[in-house]
Amino acid sequence: MRIVTFSNLKGGSAKTTSTLAVAAELARRGRAVLAVDLDPQATLTTSAGLEPGPAAASLLSGDGSPEDARAALVDASGGADLADGGALHVLPADRRLLRLERTAPVQLSRRLLSFIDVVEGNYDVAVVDTPPQASALVTAALASTDLVLVPVASGRGALDGLGDVVELTERFGTAPVTGAFVTRVNTSSLHDRELVEYVASQIAGPDGEPAIRAFVRETVRVREAEMARVPVPLYAPRSTAAQDYAALVDEVEVLLEQHGS
Numbered sequence: 001m002r003i004v005t006f007s008n009l010k011g012g013s014a015k016t017t018s019t020l021a022v023a024a025e026l027a028r029r030g031r032a033v034l035a036v037d038l039d040p041q042a043t044l045t046t047s048a049g050l051e052p053g054p055a056a057a058s059l060l061s062g063d064g065s066p067e068d069a070r071a072a073l074v075d076a077s078g079g080a081d082l083a084d085g086g087a088l089h090v091l092p093a094d095r096r097l098l099r100l101e102r103t104a105p106v107q108l109s110r111r112l113l114s115f116i117d118v119v120e121g122n123y124d125v126a127v128v129d130t131p132p133q134a135s136a137l138v139t140a141a142l143a144s145t146d147l148v149l150v151p152v153a154s155g156r157g158a159l160d161g162l163g164d165v166v167e168l169t170e171r172f173g174t175a176p177v178t179g180a181f182v183t184r185v186n187t188s189s190l191h192d193r194e195l196v197e198y199v200a201s202q203i204a205g206p207d208g209e210p211a212i213r214a215f216v217r218e219t220v221r222v223r224e225a226e227m228a229r230v231p232v233p234l235y236a237p238r239s240t241a242a243q244d245y246a247a248l249v250d251e252v253e254v255l256l257e258q259h260g261s
């Protein structure tokens with residue numbers, strides 16, 4: 001199993017939308033996917049149609065065992081038509097994660113990885129959603145991962161958080177930033193088209209070419225999927241966002257292979 005962490009210290013950069021969409025698209029293709037919500041806002045949990053819960057906080061505080069966390073996993077596929085072998089399970093979060101801000105990231109990381117050890121055989125991929133702003137939870141996630149993907153939302157200060165994640169991964173991470181991509185793109189805007197090129201060029205793969213070329217267009221379907229509490233690839237599979245996330249997942253699958261999945 002490989003761990004893919006979505007991070008950007010800038011709020012509202014489509015981390016949660018992207019984590020859930022990539023998870024659902026991989027599941028649709030027949031991968032067994034575990035989505036770990038590490039954000040006290042629990043937006044991934046609720047956007048997947050689930051209720052916030054103490055599982056993530058209990059695990060990371062040490063109050064609950066990795067086996068308890070495994071027992072608290074919830075199916076979020078909602079009866080969707082997944083290819084054989086596909087699964088989408090979520091480790092739910094809630095506001096109790098806020099209490100972990102003063103815990104040492106190494107301790108949080110150790111507990112997260114001991115949980116990963118316990119579920120390793122059951123999943124092909126774990127995706128991790130992280131909160132905005134530097135925190136013990138973000139540092140712990142970056143210190144526990146195989147790949148780091150950075151979504152960048154078009155708009156004011158779009159690039160603010162990307163450099164911060166690059167720096168954090170260099171200082172604390174187990175992997176450098178693997179790829180970055182722009183979301184909420186308006187293809188009729190020259191500025192957005194330049195932003196897409198620029199962000200792609202910032203993070204190269206092993207061949208020196210952009211690790212990710214995909215980008216995600218702005219569409220109301222994303223908000224609708226959020227309100228329906230269903231991941232966008234399952235809610236509106238023909239929407240531009242679902243198509244764009246499918247193109248992104250094509251590239252993520254290559255990156256997973258390069259990182260020894």
Ligand SMILES: Nc1ncnc2c1ncn2[C@@H]1O[C@H](COP(=O)(O)OP(=O)(O)OP(=O)(O)O)[C@@H](O)[C@H]1O
Pocket residue numbers: 010011012013014015016017018039041043130131132183184185216217218219220222223226241
């Ligand atoms: N492709 C898109 N088209 C339209 N709206 C989008 C798109 N992607 C994300 N959004 C919207 O942008 C907002 C922020 O997205 P999201 O919650 O995924 O960001 P985030 O980085 O997880 O935020 P936070 O930092 O608070 O955790 C949401 O309201 C979401 O609906």
Ligand SMILES: [Mg+2]
Pocket residue numbers: 015016017039043044130131
């Ligand atoms: Mg979020």
